Amino acid sequence: MDCIFCKIANGEIPTDFVYQDEDVAVFRDVDPQAPTHLLVIPKRHIASSADVTDPSVWSVLVGCAVEVARKLGLEKDGYRMVINTGTQGGQTVPHLHLHLLSGRNLGWPPG
Ligand code: AMP
Numbered sequence: 001m002d003c004i005f006c007k008i009a010n011g012e013i014p015t016d017f018v019y020q021d022e023d024v025a026v027f028r029d030v031d032p033q034a035p036t037h038l039l040v041i042p043k044r045h046i047a048s049s050a051d052v053t054d055p056s057v058w059s060v061l062v063g064c065a066v067e068v069a070r071k072l073g074l075e076k077d078g079y080r081m082v083i084n085t086g087t088q089g090g091q092t093v094p095h096l097h098l099h100l101l102s103g104r105n106l107g108w109p110p111g
Contacts (some may be wrong), residue, residue, distance in 0.1 A: 024040060024042055025036050025043055025102075029099070033101060034104050040065045042057060042061060048091060065098050068071060075104070082098070083096075083099070
């Protein structure tokens with residue numbers, strides 16, 4: 001399958017992982033929107049949040065994001081987790097990913 005995040009997850013595209021285990025990978029966004037901008041992905045291909053059928057995917061993904069945020073000390077000033085879904089949701093890469101953003105004041109509502 002020609003999926004860029006699958007290629008990152010399986011090592012076809014060399015990447016400096018912030019964290020990885022058998023289920024999940026965390027790496028830096030190539031176009032960061034905040035001083036810290038990480039992507040947390042399941043290694044197994046799931047196209048979007050709308051395609052999640054196993055609820056344990058959420059505990060793995062969100063649990064990993066919170067743990068990485070804790071290790072990096074991001075909770076001191078705060079952070080935001082974002083999952084864009086579909087066209088109007090702003091999803092551009094069709095492999096489920098959670099954005100972990102931190103290091104500046106993040107506006108609300110989102111654009
Ligand atoms: P989304 O718009 O929610 O689908 O987010 C996709 C994100 O993936 C964007 O923030 C891109 O900057 C990021 N991205 C695309 N290709 C790569 C890559 N090869 N390595 C790291 N981040 C990427």
